[in-house]
Every structure is written in C-alpha cells, then in structure tokens.
Amino acid sequence: MAVPDAELRQYYAARAREYESIYEKSERQPELRKLERLLPDMLAGRRVLELACGTGYWTQFLIRKARSVVAVDASTETLALAAEKALPPERVELRVADVYDLPDELGSFEGAFAGFWWSHVPVRDQSRFLQSLDRRLSAGARVVLLDNVYVEGSSTPISHRDEDGNSFQKRRLADGSEHTVLKNFPTEGELNAALGQFGRNFQFVRLKYYWVFIYEKP
Numbered sequence: 001m002a003v004p005d006a007e008l009r010q011y012y013a014a015r016a017r018e019y020e021s022i023y024e025k026s027e028r029q030p031e032l033r034k035l036e037r038l039l040p041d042m043l044a045g046r047r048v049l050e051l052a053c054g055t056g057y058w059t060q061f062l063i064r065k066a067r068s069v070v071a072v073d074a075s076t077e078t079l080a081l082a083a084e085k086a087l088p089p090e091r092v093e094l095r096v097a098d099v100y101d102l103p104d105e106l107g108s109f110e111g112a113f114a115g116f117w118w119s120h121v122p123v124r125d126q127s128r129f130l131q132s133l134d135r136r137l138s139a140g141a142r143v144v145l146l147d148n149v150y151v152e153g154s155s156t157p158i159s160h161r162d163e164d165g166n167s168f169q170k171r172r173l174a175d176g177s178e179h180t181v182l183k184n185f186p187t188e189g190e191l192n193a194a195l196g197q198f199g200r201n202f203q204f205v206r207l208k209y210y211w212v213f214i215y216e217k218p
Helices: 005-024 026-042 076-083 123-134 188-195
Strands: 047-051 068-073 092-096 109-115 137-148 158-161 167-172 178-182 200-206 210-216
Touching: 005 026, 026 137, 026 210, 068 076, 076 092, 123 137, 123 188, 188 200, 188 210
Parallel strands: 047 068, 047 109, 068 092, 109 137
Antiparallel strands: 137 210, 158 167, 167 178, 200 210
C-alpha cells in the first residue's frame, strides 16, 4: 500500500503547530542536545541547502556555523512557523520547493542537510530524490542526513509494510485525525547501497534513537 506524496504533505500541514512536540520526549533529550552541538560543525562555513526544513527546528542550529542556509519545504504551513523563529534574514532564506525537482535558480551548494526526511522517501523514489539533490551540489559538497532509529517503546509502532519494503505508521494528531505515514528505518548497508553512486567518504553514526549519515560529492 503506497501513500501518495500529497497525503504526506497534508499530514505535515495539519501537524504544523504540534510538529516540534516530537523533540520533547524525555528519553531522547541527551542525544538531541548532542546533535544540536555537533551538527553545525559538520557544515561550518558552507552555503547549505536544507531539505524539508519543516518548522526550522534544525535551521536554527545549522546557521550558527554555516555561511548561509537556504531552507526549502513543500509546506507553506510549516515554513510560516519557521519564519517566526529568530533566524538572521541576511543569512537564511526560506523557500517553497519540491525536493524531487529542486529548481536551478537555487544555485549551487557546498553542503546539504536533511533532518528526518530520508525516512519519508519511498524506496523506489530514493534515486530520483538523490539525483535532484546532486544537481544542486558542487564538487566536494558535504551532505548530512539525520533520522530515527526504531526503538521499541519509544517509536510509533509499524502498522504494515508494502511490496517495495516501505514501512508505515498510524499517527493520531491532537485534533483526533488519524493518518497513515510512510516511515522507513534503513540499515547502514541499505544507506550505503542507495547512496553509493552519489558520494564518497561515507560515515555512519548510530546513536540509540537517531542515526547520522555523512558523505561527500566526488
């Protein structure tokens, strides 16, 4: 059962105001503080493209060290919340864009970041997403992907899987609405296989609740 991208967009638009509640889980606080400290250094001094930036939670940390950040998302609702944050307007640009078809007008970037986006990319669309991103990267650009490890008792249970190997969760919002959301939990080997033709110098860091995957464009 495949969930159309339009449904994922609808879910995140509806969830916009409660989006950052996921960062309030008490057991995850030590790892979040660690990531908030370490991630800015990974892209320090670079012009960074942030993909699916949501409410700008990670933008506020990236801009501490990045030369500039262009943060894109398909949802105007979450971008409106990002605009409410105290982000320096001379160094941060918020844009509506389709990450599967990033426009040429964005220019070229020396770094890219995607927080909790890879897990929402259907297996069959991974290459399409990576090709779109690759066109926006200069040689030697560094890409940082951050996402969730599945942890029983902390993660939302997986409700089912489809024929492509995608996994799905049933999520209920504060208004009582229930949504089926694609949420994959890849292994290091699966990430290496998917990203192999696009990068070099792979690094994989696995924490208890999160993983970080870093690569450079040749």
